[in-house]
Structure formats: structure tokens, C-alpha cells
Amino acid sequence: DAGVIQSPRHEVTEMGQEVTLRCKPISGHDYLFWYRQTMMRGLELLIYFNNNVPIDDSGMPEDRFSAKMPNASFSTLKIQPSEPRDSAVYFCASSFFEGPAGGAYNEQFFGPGTRLTVL
Amino acid sequence: RKEVEQDPGPFNVPEGATVAFNCTYSNSASQSFFWYRQDCRKEPKLLMSVYSSGNEDGRFTAQLNRASQYISLLIRDSKLSDSATYLCVVMTTDSWGKLQFGAGTQVVVTP
Numbered sequence: 643d644a645g646v647i648q649s650p651r652h653e654v655t656e657m658g659q660e661v662t663l664r665c666k667p668i669s670g671h672d673y674l675f676w677y678r679q680t681m682m683r684g685l686e687l688l689i690y691f692n693n694n695v696p697i698d699d700s701g702m703p704e705d706r707f708s709a710k711m712p713n714a715s716f717s718t719l720k721i722q723p724s725e726p727r728d729s730a731v732y733f734c735a736s737s738f739f740e741g742p743a744g745g746a747y748n749e750q751f752f753g754p755g756t757r758l759t760v761l
Numbered sequence: 762r763k764e765v766e767q768d769p770g771p772f773n774v775p776e777g778a779t780v781a782f783n784c785t786y787s788n789s790a791s792q793s794f795f796w797y798r799q800d801c802r803k804e805p806k807l808l809m810s811v812y813s814s815g816n817e818d819g820r821f822t823a824q825l826n827r828a829s830q831y832i833s834l835l836i837r838d839s840k841l842s843d844s845a846t847y848l849c850v851v852m853t854t855d856s857w858g859k860l861q862f863g864a865g866t867q868v869v870v871t872p
Contacts, residue, residue, distance in 0.1 A: 673858045684864035685805070685848070692858060733804055739858040748793060748852065750860055752804035 646753035648734050654759045660722040663756045666715055667736030675750060676709055676719050677733040685733075691717065692739075724760045731755045764788055765863035767849050772868045774839045781835040782866045784849030791861075793852040794825055796834050798845045799865065805848055808834075839870045 647666040655661055667674050675690040689699040694711045702709070706725070711717040721728055735750040767784040774780040786794075794811035809816070811823040811832050822835040832851075836843055849863035 675859075685862045687859070687862075690859060698856070698859065737858065748858070749795075749807045752806070755804055 646734055646736055646751050648732075648753035648756050650756060651754060652757045652759075654761065655724055656761050657725055658723045659760075660720065661724045661728075661758060661760075663719040663721075663732050663734075663758070665717045665719070665734030665753060667717070667734070668751055669715065671736035671738045671751075672714075673737045673739055673750075674711060674717050675735040675737075676717070677735065677752075678730045679733060679755075680730045688719070724758075726760045729758055729760050731757050763864075764861045765849050765851055767863040767866045769864060770867040770869075772866065774836075774843075774868060774870050776839055776841060776870055776872055778839050779835065779837050780839060780868060781833060782847070782868075783831050783833045784863050784866070785829075785831045786849075786851045786861075787830070788851070788853050788855075788861075789830070790853040790855050791830070791851040792854045794823075794832050795850040795852075795860070796821075796823060796832075797848040797850055797862070799848060800845050805862075808847070836868070839868075841870050841872065844868060844870045 649664045676688040679685045688701045689709045691711045709719045733752050733755045735752045737750045765786050772780050796808040797805040798808040799805040809818045811825045815824045820837045824833045846865040846867045848865045851861045
């Protein structure tokens with residue numbers, strides 16, 4: 643299995659531009675998560691989906707951020723317009739929920755991340 | 762208050778020594794517990810689950826104390842390759858599938 647795939651790996655853009663990050667989860671996984679990581683704030687959950695349906699988007703910073711999951715094999719995170727404070731590493735992760743007793747079977751598999759720099 | 766709190770470190774550990782650190786969680790509905798490892802500029806990866814009775818995986822030992830709501834990780838015979846940030850993670854019964862991550866404890870193993 644190829645694991646979680648994210649693109650692009652690096653993105654440098656100017657303030658005000660639209661940024662679209664892409665994620666392909668592991669086949670068969672029913673949960674997909676978008677995280678943002680910075681030195682100051684650590685790893686923050688932005689939004690997550692279950693069976694392509696957004697479950698909790700309370701971590702989305704503001705209306706400039708939007709996420710979609712049109713099918714089980716693809717998700718996007720869009721920032722429009724981008725600002726310098728959006729500079730961070732954005733991770734996508736997927737998992738298959740095995741239930742409360744699933745233990746390590748509830749592991750989230752992370753993609754390599756997209757390193758975003760907004761100038 | 763954050764749901765999962767960790768000492769950020771760094772813990773500077775001589776090669777071959779033992780290091781241990783804890784994390785505390787605030788939600789009593791926490792049901793599943795994990796340690797993830799994150800290398801510099803890489804994605805987090807599962808290190809081990811934490812079970813109520815405590816569990817070992819090679820040189821790593823994890824303990825759970827539900828009464829005091831803390832989890833610990835102990836690394837024996839530290840290797841240079843153990844240098845990383847260790848993330849404490851919990852899953853709660855009120856949000857199955859979603860993981861709460863701590864900010865991480867940095868461990869630096871020195872020769």
C-alpha cells in the first residue's frame with residue numbers, strides 16, 4: 643500500500659493567493675483528518691470526515707479555510723485568501739475505526755505533509 | 762486547559778541510559794491511549810498503544826494510571842535513533858475515531 647498521499651509536498655505562495663492541498667487516504671479507511679502543525683501551536687486538528695461526511699470542523703480557523711471530500715479516495719483543503727500566519731505543515735491522516743476495543747487498530751496513518759509558506 | 766498536557770522537554774539522555782516521562786489528560790471519558798513518535802520534519806507515526814495493565818514493546822514500556830489520569834513512557838537502553846518527539850494521544854468515548862494529541866516531549870539521546 644502506498645500509504646496516505648499528499649500533494650504538493652511544498653508550496654510557496656504570496657499573500658492573498660488561493661492554496662489547495664490534496665490528500666488521498668489509504669484505501670478502505672473510513673476516517674480522514676486534516677491537521678496543521680506549527681512550532682507555536684503544535685499539532686491542531688482542523689476537520690475530520692467519516693465516510694466522506696464532515697463530522698467536526700470546529701478546528702477550522704476561519705471562513706478562509708474550507709475542506710471537501712467528494713469521494714472516499716480524495717479530499718482537499720483550500721485556503722482563500724492565504725495569509726502569512728497560515729504558514730505551517732499541513733498533514734492529512736486516515737484511519738479505519740475498529741471500535742473502542744480496537745487499540746492499535748485505530749491507528750491514524752499520516753501522510754508526509756505539505757509544507758506551506760505564505761509570503 | 763488543554764485536554765492532553767506534556768512536558769515539552771527536551772530530555773537530554775546519554776546513550777544507554779533510561780528516560781521516562783508522563784502526560785496527563787483531563788477528559789475522564791478518555792478510553793484509548795497511544796504514544797506516537799515524530800522525527801524532525803517528518804509525520805507522526807504510532808509507537809505503541811497503552812493498555813490498562815501496562816505493556817512493553819522491546820525497550821519501551823507504557824503505563825496508564827486512570828485514577829490520576831496520566832500515561833507514562835519509559836525508554837530503556839536509549840539509542841541515538843530514539844531522538845524524536847513523543848506525542849501522547851487519547852481517544853474519548855464522546856468522539857470515537859478522533860484523537861487528541863499532546864504537544865509532545867522532545868528526547869535527545871547524546872553519544
